[in-house]
Amino acid sequence: MSKARLVLVRHGQSIYNQKNIFTGWTDIDLSEQGIDEAKKAGLLLKKNNIYPDICFTSWLNRAIHTAQILLKELEWEHIDSLRSYKLNERHYGDWQGRDKDEVKNEYGEEKFLAVRRGYDVAPPPLKPNDARCVSNDKKYANIDKKLLPLNESLKDTKKRVLEYYSEQIISKLQEQKTVLISAHGNSLRALVMELEQISETNIVSFEIPTGEIIVYTFDCDMKIIEKNVLIG
Numbered sequence: 001m002s003k004a005r006l007v008l009v010r011h012g013q014s015i016y017n018q019k020n021i022f023t024g025w026t027d028i029d030l031s032e033q034g035i036d037e038a039k040k041a042g043l044l045l046k047k048n049n050i051y052p053d054i055c056f057t058s059w060l061n062r063a064i065h066t067a068q069i070l071l072k073e074l075e076w077e078h079i080d081s082l083r084s085y086k087l088n089e090r091h092y093g094d095w096q097g098r099d100k101d102e103v104k105n106e107y108g109e110e111k112f113l114a115v116r117r118g119y120d121v122a123p124p125p126l127k128p129n130d131a132r133c134v135s136n137d138k139k140y141a142n143i144d145k146k147l148l149p150l151n152e153s154l155k156d157t158k159k160r161v162l163e164y165y166s167e168q169i170i171s172k173l174q175e176q177k178t179v180l181i182s183a184h185g186n187s188l189r190a191l192v193m194e195l196e197q198i199s200e201t202n203i204v205s206f207e208i209p210t211g212e213i214i215v216y217t218f219d220c221d222m223k224i225i226e227k228n229v230l231i232g
């Protein structure tokens with residue numbers, strides 16, 4: 001019987017990544033380099049003979065398009081894709097749309113790092129009437145407003161990512177499927193933190209580059225027996 005595999009891919013470089021701007025829930029698309037990274041990710045899966053049974057993405061175009069480009073390159077576009085805002089990037093609050101170096105200068109290195117890579121420090125919230133709030137975006141119209149964040153720490157992100165993981169994804173792994181998740185630097189850090197039981201201290205130095213693929217293989221008790229970071 002084949003073993004369950006979880007294939008995580010961080011979306012390719014976005015236009016905001018390229019410009020060094022905080023993105024969060026801002027729906028910014030892939031840069032040319034990002035499109036290329038998504039293609040390379042598809043080729044890497046092909047080279048490693050990894051063909052997902054099902055795909056999950058966030059509601060943000062950079063993750064959706066990465067999955068689409070990757071699956072096209074893999075010549076494996078027929079599989080079901082499910083999407084949820086619960087896999088969205090961590091909400092960067094009032095830092096969304098701002099230059100990262102400018103924010104670092106304003107808040108100082110220590111606070112900047114605590115928010116950016118720490119576990120339970122959130123950036124300043126958006127004001128509820130801020131045009132950047134997703135409650136103004138019709139895509140989120142059917143989501144309970146209380147669930148739409150104005151800012152998030154990694155801890156907040158982890159809560160919603162794990163909710164979705166246990167509600168929708170674990171059952172596919174229990175059926176021994178190969179599951180692809182195309183998501184974001186911090187929503188994936190939150191998931192990896194749980195999968196690998198990374199401490200709040202050690203998560204600070206854990207990063208996932210754009211376009212990177214991590215593959216976990218599980219035994220029938222859903223214990224991870226292998227981790228591979230695919231290299232081109």
Ligand SMILES: O=C(O)[C@@H](CO)OP(=O)(O)O
Pocket residue numbers: 017021022023024025089090092116185186
């Ligand atoms: O801007 C963001 O939303 C994230 C990921 O692109 O940035 P950072 O890596 O600085 O957390």
